Amino acid sequence: MKARAFSYLRASTIDQALGAHARAGDDVRFIAGGQSLVPALSLRLQAPQLLIDITHIAELRGISCEGQSLRIGALTRHRDMLSEPLIAEFAPLLRAAAPFVAHPAIRNRGTLGGSIALADPASEFPAMMLALDAEIEIASQAGSRRVKADDFFLDLFETALQPGELVTAVHVPLFKSNQRIAFDEFARRRGDYALVGCGIMASCEGDRIEAIRIALFSVGNVPTRAKGAEAVLNGFRLDATRIASAQGALQADLTPPESDEVPPAMRLHLARVLLGRLLARIGEGA
Template identity: 65%
Template sequence: MKARAFAYARPRTLDDAHAAFAAAEGDASYISGGQSLVPALAMRLQAPQVLVDLAGIEALRGVRLEGDWLRIGALTRHADALTDPLIRAHAPLLSAAAPFVAHPAIRNRGTLGGSVALADPASEFPAMMLAMGAEMEIFGPEGLRRVPADDYFQDLYQTAIVPGEILVALHVPVVGPRRCWAFDELARRRGDYAMVGGGILAERDGGRIGALRIAFFSVGPTPMRARAAEAVLTGRVPDADAIADAQRALDADIDPLDDEEVPAPMRRHLARVLLGRLVRKLEIA
């Protein structure tokens, strides 16, 4: 199949991009890397009158430190999570997750902002934003606003972004010297969507696990925060008993869909196995 005919706009500013969207009376789509949108257009799952290309907007580019936050422009490529020194130093879960995302051709074109805006519950980067406690910078008619990851992911492919708004940047709290982290996923083949995946960002506390955030993907309609498991692990030595207690608590945190390929009970089991692997990977000592 081929995409339906559409008009094309390539604005240079956020205001111009929003104006182009508004002029189409909502019958428009923003595009950045296009790794999800282009196939949807080709299959006519989406058929906007206007395609608004965000690639020329300088405000969406760049990675820089801003005090205790790392600002990652929405047009930052997946591949940059592997190579950018600021991301590797201050947002290491993104660097840990990046090699698992699809294949090099996808990573070279896909953008972090596009992934987080789409909010595919089976994708790595949205869940890592949740694990890191990131905030999303969004531009709309009232200007800029920032939304914490805990409030950003709302339902299946639904976020705090309303039609016409643009995800501008991802703000990640800078990782300090007492932090440790782990990422892993279980997939049939490297590059496939994971059957289950997750990441942990934790503080070291004298050989024990301090404050931590755990996020999973492919276990519910959104990236899922494992709050019950976090509560069980906080203040504990990461031994076999702590892991077993956290694995039992995890059932309250996830809501996997039941499908023929990976039934919900299987996803729950895999999530418990993965949680054990993640905790064992943490360098708490």
């Protein structure tokens, strides 16, 4: 199939992009990497009257340290997560997740802001925003605001973004010397959507967990914090008994959807196995 006819505007500033969106009304889409939008256009799942190309907006680029956080521009490509020294030093969980994102051709074009705005529950980076306790920076004609990742993902492909708003950056707390990370996922083939995936950020005092954030994806309509498992672990030494208790807590944390591909019980089982492996890595000093 072919996309329906549409108008095209290449914006050079955020204000120009937001203004064009406001004038066009609701029948408009922003486009950057286009790795999700272009297939949707081709299948006529979306048919906007106007596409606003934001790939040439310099304000949406760049990675920098700002106080106690790392600001990552929305146009940062997935491939940059693998090569940017600031990511490796101050947001290593993103570096760990990046090789699992689709294939090189997609990583070369896909953008962090696009992935977060789409909020695919099977994608790696939205879930890692939860694990990292990130804030999403959003621009509108009324000004700029930040939304905690915990409050950003609302439902299937639904976020806190309002019509006409644009993700401009994410802010991630700087990685500290007492923190440990672990990431992995189960997929039938490398590059396929994960059957289950998980990322962990833990602050440790010796072999004791001071604070931990566990985020899973492909387990529901949104990327999901395993808050029950976190509560089991916080303040305790990470041993086999404690890990088993955290695995058991996933029963209350997760409600995998019905699927012809993977039954909910199997997805929950895979989540438990994966969590056990990652917590073992954390215990070994990952």
